[in-house]
Each structure stands twice: as C-alpha cells, then as structure tokens.
Amino acid sequence: MKSPSLFLGQADAANYRAKGFLFPIPVLMQDEQLHYRKMAKNFYHALAPEERRGYAGQSHLSFTWAYNLCTHPNVLDAVELILGPDILVHSTTVFLKPPGNSFVSWHQDATYWGLSAPRLVSAWIALSDSTTDNGCLRVIPGSHLQLREHTEIHNQNNMLTTGSTLKDTMDESLAVDVTLRAGEMSFHHANLVHGSNTNNSSGNRVGFAVRYVSPEVQHERPHHEVVLARGLDQFGYYTHLAAPPRCSFEDGLVRHRQKRQWLSEQRMDGVGESN
Ligand SMILES: O=C(O)CCC(=O)C(=O)O
Numbered sequence: 001m002k003s004p005s006l007f008l009g010q011a012d013a014a015n016y017r018a019k020g021f022l023f024p025i026p027v028l029m030q031d032e033q034l035h036y037r038k039m040a041k042n043f044y045h046a047l048a049p050e051e052r053r054g055y056a057g058q059s060h061l062s063f064t065w066a067y068n069l070c071t072h073p074n075v076l077d078a079v080e081l082i083l084g085p086d087i088l089v090h091s092t093t094v095f096l097k098p099p100g101n102s103f104v105s106w107h108q109d110a111t112y113w114g115l116s117a118p119r120l121v122s123a124w125i126a127l128s129d130s131t132t133d134n135g136c137l138r139v140i141p142g143s144h145l146q147l148r149e150h151t152e153i154h155n156q157n158n159m160l161t162t163g164s165t166l167k168d169t170m171d172e173s174l175a176v177d178v179t180l181r182a183g184e185m186s187f188h189h190a191n192l193v194h195g196s197n198t199n200n201s202s203g204n205r206v207g208f209a210v211r212y213v214s215p216e217v218q219h220e221r222p223h224h225e226v227v228l229a230r231g232l233d234q235f236g237y238y239t240h241l242a243a244p245p246r247c248s249f250e251d252g253l254v255r256h257r258q259k260r261q262w263l264s265e266q267r268m269d270g271v272g273e274s275n
Contacts (some may be wrong), residue, residue: 001029004078013081016187020144021194023178023186027074027125033183039065039126039204039212039249044096046253053161055260057093058224060210060245062256066092067244070210071229075185076124079212079229082121082187086231088238090120090211091224097135097205101157103198105165108143109211110190111150112164114220120146120190120213127206128179134205135197137178137186140170143193159196168194224263 002024016022028036043063047055069075070086079087095104110118130136154163170193178186188194190211199205213219213226215233225241233240245252265271 003074007083008078020139020189020192021139021187024180024184025078026184028183036069040094046256052139059094059256060092062242062245062259063252064245069103069172069208073274076230083119083212083214086215087229088213088215089227089229089238090213093209095207095209097199099199099202101198102159103157104159106170106193106194107164107166108191108193114263116218117191121216122188123185123210125185125208126182127208129180130180130205130207132177134201135199137194137196138175138189139178140174141176143189144189209248265268
C-alpha cells in the first residue's frame, strides 16, 4: 500500500480547504482492514447494548488496536498534508451502524468543542464498505465556511449521544454521499455540516472516526488526554497520554469502562461522541 504522501498533493489540500472534505484516500491493506474490522466489531459486541452509544468513543486510550489504527503511518501521512507536521489525536469513535434505525443528525463538530481555530480534521476510516444503501457519511460541500446554530435533540436512534443538530433544515439535494470501500478513508473539516442516514442493507456499516488537531488549537471544554501522533507539541494546552495502551483485549475492556466512568464524572463524556 502506497503512502498517501505519494499521490496526494497541494491540489488536494486546496480542494479540502475549498469544499471542506476529501475522499477517497486508500490507507489500509486488505489484511489490516480485516484485522481492524474484527477488532472494532469485537469491541462493539463486548459492550452491553445500553453501553454501545455512550461508550463508543475513546477506545484508542485503552485498546492497542485502536491506538495503532489512529497512529497508522498512512493515515498520518495524509493528515500531515492538511495539518502540517505536528499532529495530536483529539478523539476517536467507533461508528458501527447496524441495519435498522440508527442515523446521525446534521451537525458541525467544532460548535460543540469550542476550538480556538478550526485546525482539526476528522478522518473517517471505512472498515466495511460504506455505501448509500448502508448509511454512509454525507456532507454539504462548502458548508464549513459558515458556522450555524445548533440545538440538542435527544433521540435513542441518533448515534450522537449529545443529540447535536442544526437548527435549520438542510437542503439535502446539496449533500454528497461519501462512499468508501473498506480500507479507504475520508477527511472532513471541523466545521463541515455532515450526518448520515439509516442503514437499509443487511450488514453492519463499520467506521472508525479519528479527529486530529494541531497542538496550537485551544479547547474550551475540558478534554481527556491526547496522543502526540507526530512531531512536537510546543504549546502544552493538552495532557498527553503517558504511554500507548499495551494490554490484552480483556484488560483493555476493563480499562475502557473505568475510563468512560471517569470521563463521565469529569463531564468529559460526549466529547468524542458529538460528531
Ligand atoms: O458515522 C457516521 O455516520 C457519522 C460520523 C460523524 O459524524 C463523524 O465522523 O464526525
């Protein structure tokens, strides 16, 4: 698998800046994609049904596989084109959408976090094919250039636990379906309006979303540890994860549950789930 640095260039970066998204970017070889899909599914199924929405975020702080995926060199080579050489992993979410009623409301990510600058890019890594039929990510081109008002609409079927939703209705005829094959990823800007429809297929749609932020960006809401994925952090606005999680899946699950409990006590839950 070629590094994206060999086929992405300044024209792609300019396209991202103009439209607010970029895809498809192939990043995983087939054996890697199969491995990460298996691990993401194991993770999802190890959670109790009532935990699956609220505990889908920040697996990279507790599981070796999730840490390895968000620091994958091919993914980071592409992120570097957008953010430059200094890269922090801000947050992650396993977005496993089974057939049925789950959806993601139209929203912009940055409104929830309170970033000092929108130098944050979300990578959505497809671990299964992501299609119009199974509820792929949908984006509104150019919508990152204007911040819109949001409200919180709580709905058990919304994969966003925060219920973050645009106040205005979106003109869906403008939406682009971000269809991806397993092993490809897309980028979306922190202010891009995006969401997704229900999964009308017979299989799971599996995605791993990673938000990467530049160390110079301050964060208004309290935030859990970040991972210094590449380069330097000369600003010190965030606490860094002390060491990569290196443990069995079972120990990772114990650690993940403890972590989620702690995040919710510190009112840091929802940070990664808001988008
Ligand atoms: O997986 C989805 O359908 C939505 C993902 C999303 O909102 C995000 O990655 O920011």
